[in-house]
Amino acid sequence: MMNMLADLQSFFAVYPEKWSSWSPDILRAIRTTLWITAGSFLLGLVIGLFLAIARLSKSAMIRNAATVYVEIARGVPALVVLFLIYFGLPPLGIAFDAIPSAILGLGLSSGGYFAEIFRAGIIATHRGQREAGHAVGMTPFQIYRFIIIPQATRIALPPLVNMLITLLKDSSLASLISAPEIMLRAKDISSTDFLPLHILVLAGVIYLAMAVPLSLLARIIERRMFAGLGARL
Amino acid sequence: MLPDLLQRIPTYLQVLLQGAGITVVITIGALLIAVSVGLTLAVLRTFRLPFVSGFVNVYVEVFRGIPPLTLLFIIYFGLTYIGIRLSPLPAAIIGLGLSGGAYCTEIFRSGISALHHGQREAAAAIGMTPMMAMRYVILPQAFRITLPPLGNYAVGLVKDTAVASAVAAPEILFRARNLTTETFDTALIYVLVACLYFAMTFPIARWVGHLEKKRSSWS
Amino acid sequence: MTKTLLNIVGLKKSFGSLHILRGVDLSLGESKKVVLIGPSGSGKTTLLRCINHLEKPDGGHIYLDGKLIGEKKVGDRVVKMSERELAAQRCEMGFVFQNFYLWPHLTVQENVALAPWRVRGMPRAEAMDLAAKMLEKVHMAHKSSEYPERLSGGQQQRVGIARALAQQPKVILFDEPTSALDPELVGEVLGVIQELAAEGRSMVLVTHEIRFARDVADEVIFMDGGNIVESGHPSEVIDNPQHERTKRFLGQLGAG
Numbered sequence: 001m002m003n004m005l006a007d008l009q010s011f012f013a014v015y016p017e018k019w020s021s022w023s024p025d026i027l028r029a030i031r032t033t034l035w036i037t038a039g040s041f042l043l044g045l046v047i048g049l050f051l052a053i054a055r056l057s058k059s060a061m062i063r064n065a066a067t068v069y070v071e072i073a074r075g076v077p078a079l080v081v082l083f084l085i086y087f088g089l090p091p092l093g094i095a096f097d098a099i100p101s102a103i104l105g106l107g108l109s110s111g112g113y114f115a116e117i118f119r120a121g122i123i124a125t126h127r128g129q130r131e132a133g134h135a136v137g138m139t140p141f142q143i144y145r146f147i148i149i150p151q152a153t154r155i156a157l158p159p160l161v162n163m164l165i166t167l168l169k170d171s172s173l174a175s176l177i178s179a180p181e182i183m184l185r186a187k188d189i190s191s192t193d194f195l196p197l198h199i200l201v202l203a204g205v206i207y208l209a210m211a212v213p214l215s216l217l218a219r220i221i222e223r224r225m226f227a228g229l230g231a232r233l
Numbered sequence: 234m235l236p237d238l239l240q241r242i243p244t245y246l247q248v249l250l251q252g253a254g255i256t257v258v259i260t261i262g263a264l265l266i267a268v269s270v271g272l273t274l275a276v277l278r279t280f281r282l283p284f285v286s287g288f289v290n291v292y293v294e295v296f297r298g299i300p301p302l303t304l305l306f307i308i309y310f311g312l313t314y315i316g317i318r319l320s321p322l323p324a325a326i327i328g329l330g331l332s333g334g335a336y337c338t339e340i341f342r343s344g345i346s347a348l349h350h351g352q353r354e355a356a357a358a359i360g361m362t363p364m365m366a367m368r369y370v371i372l373p374q375a376f377r378i379t380l381p382p383l384g385n386y387a388v389g390l391v392k393d394t395a396v397a398s399a400v401a402a403p404e405i406l407f408r409a410r411n412l413t414t415e416t417f418d419t420a421l422i423y424v425l426v427a428c429l430y431f432a433m434t435f436p437i438a439r440w441v442g443h444l445e446k447k448r449s450s451w452s
Numbered sequence: 453m454t455k456t457l458l459n460i461v462g463l464k465k466s467f468g469s470l471h472i473l474r475g476v477d478l479s480l481g482e483s484k485k486v487v488l489i490g491p492s493g494s495g496k497t498t499l500l501r502c503i504n505h506l507e508k509p510d511g512g513h514i515y516l517d518g519k520l521i522g523e524k525k526v527g528d529r530v531v532k533m534s535e536r537e538l539a540a541q542r543c544e545m546g547f548v549f550q551n552f553y554l555w556p557h558l559t560v561q562e563n564v565a566l567a568p569w570r571v572r573g574m575p576r577a578e579a580m581d582l583a584a585k586m587l588e589k590v591h592m593a594h595k596s597s598e599y600p601e602r603l604s605g606g607q608q609q610r611v612g613i614a615r616a617l618a619q620q621p622k623v624i625l626f627d628e629p630t631s632a633l634d635p636e637l638v639g640e641v642l643g644v645i646q647e648l649a650a651e652g653r654s655m656v657l658v659t660h661e662i663r664f665a666r667d668v669a670d671e672v673i674f675m676d677g678g679n680i681v682e683s684g685h686p687s688e689v690i691d692n693p694q695h696e697r698t699k700r701f702l703g704q705l706g707a708g
Binding site for chain 3: 126128129131132134135136137138139140142146147150151154
Binding site for chain 2: 092171
């Protein structure tokens with residue numbers, strides 16, 4: 001027992017020692033991770049919004065094209081999309097740097113999920129409220145604008161926060177296409193300092209420090225929403 | 234160009250399909266671990282023991298907040314520091330399994346709590362102990378409710394196995410990377426990889442969609 | 453002779469192979485109140501919903517104040533209107549839903565003011581004023597800044613009525629306004645409807661409240677199986693039904 005405590009102590013003692021040599025790289029890496037996360041979130045959001053609206057279009061061609069995109073985006077691993085963009089495009093003449101590749105790849109891939117989130121939010125807006133909109137003389141566009149979209153956005157908020165968490169975690173994949181984010185730095189440091197467990201656990205903790213508050217936020221939003229919107233209507 | 238293409242594709246596919254076998258092994262292994270862990274933790278939580286609930290919550294938060302890649306690296310590279318050396322395949326299965334366990338805990342938890350409180354009371358009223366009620370009344374129904382989200386999890390798992398390539402597990406993406414270094418036919422190979430993954434995930438996704446439609450008809 | 457406000461001719465509606473309306477005629481004079489009664493599936497709700505085209509009829513025509521609803525004359529043909537033209541027509545008809553369908557993300561006052569503001573283009577302050585006045589009418593002004601889910605069913609329905617009134621409609625359509633309410637809340641809603649009736653509003657009501665129908669209606673119409681079976685003054689239809697089916701229906705309800 002005493003042995004274990006001593007081991008743990010010496011384990012954790014490494015961190016303060018190493019912090020000064022590790023921190024500049026790590027802090028820069030965190031910034032890259034945040035850029036990739038934010039960039040792919042925005043890209044995915046915009047793509048998803050277009051896709052969701054497209055899937056409700058009157059034109060069967062547009063609807064089907066959007067559905068095909070969503071099915072493929074949800075059926076192919078994000079990592080494969082990243083590889084396709086970063087390794088597969090340059091021989092064909094299109095070369096993106098690592099970070100733009102990551103944002104593009106994760107954005108295109110997550111767009112399918114964003115589309116489903118928005119679609120679910122729109123569908124969840126009860127038919128009766130749309131009818132009430134018709135009854136007071138609203139055009140379909142007005143019903144979307146004043147009744148469906150305000151509520152769909154509220155309903156979509158928790159899943160959207162969860163997508164942010166997912167993209168935060170998926171940003172780690174960018175290390176495999178040499179983007180200088182947290183995991184790449186961690187691997188570099190672990191091969192120079194021979195302290196793989198320390199640095200990788202630190203990396204894990206950093207992700208947790210960002211993901212856990214976000215997931216708490218999602219749950220708070222969910223709870224307040226169900227209190228606010230009520231189940232009656 | 235075209236006949237050349239048609240010659241290359243089967244050659245590549247042969248290699249990639251070998252990787253597909255490993256992908257399936259990883260998926261099934263991780264799935265078994267994840268479902269076992271998830272079910273156990275979800276059931277444990279229903280007993281409302283103070284430390285147990287806390288432990289389950291911490292487990293879920295930690296394994297849902299860490300990227301699967303990080304977890305795999307910790308298991309495959311990190312543990313060597315304390316003398317534990319796992320080969321790629323077990324490392325991948327354990328890593329994805331533990332990660333999935335957190336996800337599955339949530340799936341089973343909402344499945345169990347979705348069952349009306351009255352069911353538990355009804356079971357108690359006919360003389361069942363909580364254990365029996367769980368076994369004969371709650372879990373069978375929870376199973377039906379959780380099948381669609383579990384199916385969705387399985388789809389995600391198949392895709393997640395791609396990160397196992399980073400710890401040298403010889404699954405599809407790993408073989409693809411080796412192939413590209415040999416042949417430089419990068420675009421075609423990765424497109425084939427994408428098609429292969431899609432071919433594996435799409436049937437499951439369709440089945441889940443079918444299940445969800447069935448469920449909404451009699452819920 | 454009162455001017456005919458609403459005229460329905462030969463209205464037909466089917467859902468697949470189910471014929472709900474088999475050629476119904478109805479006319480409503482200005483300031484008059486028509487009440488539709490009948491068993492479930494008789495078509496009374498469908499008839500009501502066809503008037504403002506929440507359901508699109510399969511045959512027949514509807515005229516409000518002499519103008520065709522939902523259709524327009526192009527040359528000598530009659531074609532269906534677009535959704536936007538239809539929306540403009542619906543402004544003139546108020547509709548009160550059985551399940552109220554208030555919008556949960558808006559306050560009570562915003563619920564009532566939304567259409568005047570966004571649909572009819574009133575300035576927001578003016579629309580909110582109008583809403584306040586309509587809420588006064590239904591005795592719900594004290595709840596103006598509450599959200600619908602905090603209100604009881606009866607209160608929500610009264611807000612629904614205020615919302616319909618805010619359109620300053622030519623006719624108000626009520627679809628079983630009290631059927632979704634707990635018994636003790638029914639009275640407050642019927643009271644409001646009665647006050648509106650006394651003001652001289654034109655109304656078409658679908659309801660199961662036979663006693664109320666007797667008090668408020670100028671004409672009672674009994675429907676069954678997609679047809680009008682019997683119609684006339686409330687004292688005739690309700691107190692002295694002529695047809696077997698009417699007698700059976702009223703007897704089942706224990707009316708009177």
